[in-house]
Amino acid sequence: MHRMTRHHVWTLLLAIATLTALATPAAAAAPKIPLPDIEIVPPAEKGKQAPFCSTTTGPHQKALERYLKLTPDGKQSPADCAAIQRFQDTYDIWPDTGYAGPVTWMAAKLAYAQEHPNDKNRCHPAPRVICIDLTRQILWLQQDTKTVYGPIPIRTGTDAYATRAGTHKVYLRNVDHWSTIYDAPMPYAQFFDGGQAVHGSYGSLFSPSGSHGCVNLHYEEAKALWAKTKKGDTVHVFGRKPAE
Structure with missing residues (x-):
């Protein structure tokens, strides 16, 4: 019988540890919530x-x-x-x-x-549709009835500048749009109803709590949505934004 050297012992222990790790199910991780914002302090x-x-x-x-x-x-x-x-x-x-x-x-x-994006079937199926839920202040992208991106947080218009509900089409896209009315950047802008567009925001979505009617997304999420959509896609806006 061969004598087990220190090298053999370490090799055996490493093999046992590896097999144990593979055999042990990983703890369920919490679903990723894309919220780079900081919670407010009273x-x-x-x-x-x-x-x-x-x-x-x-x-x-x-x-x-x-x-x-x-x-x-x-x-x-x-x-x-x-x-x-x-x-x-x-x-x-x-x-x-x-x-x-x-x-x-x-x-x-x-x-x-994330588990129930269209739980009340409020977003109408289409080959590709951007679903904007004013009540829950979330957005997701759907192909027919399948969610392919999101849901993600959004900020819609204030009472004075309400985001208009209805079914629309993306009629204009501009990756680097600048608002001449408000003198502000609107990156990855996708216009769907007059001057109202889905676009990125560089700041918090919670302060201020409402937009001038556009649908604001975090910058990186507006960029990701842009890559998955095109001119002519359906935009379905539904629900009612809760009172502030």
Whole structure:
């Protein structure tokens, strides 16, 4: 019998570790939520260093309580904060203070929408259609009934400049458009109804909370959507933007 050398021992241990890793199922990762935005901090808590547990009731308190299966009383509590904080940590939302703000609520909506983008069949099938859900403030791209891109977060018009619902066609595309009305960039602009277009935004989608009627996307997502669409594609806008 051959004597096992130190080299043989290390080789055997490495083989065992590799086989164990292959045989052990990886922990289920949270679905990717494309949110580069930073969660807002209530004025009374500005200057505090995260992590800490927010005592302030957020604008989406009751909605997040329902989503996380907490008591939906619309009031922040230590239990609410801890649950919201865990959700924020799962989706890398910062600062993770347990505050029920717009970025956290959007992440919850996206987490659900990734499994059920067209759950009420509001977006009409077409060979290729950009689906814009005003109610949930999300967009996805559909081919017939199959989702091929998204859903992703969006920002649509304010009450004074509402994004118009209806079925349209992309009639003009401009990769480097500049708005002469608002003196602002509109990268990867795809116009579908008069001056209203889907286009990229360099800033946050949550501040300010509404556009002048266009559908704003994060820059990289507008670029990705551009590559998957073309002039003449259908754009279906439906629902109603929630009151601010």
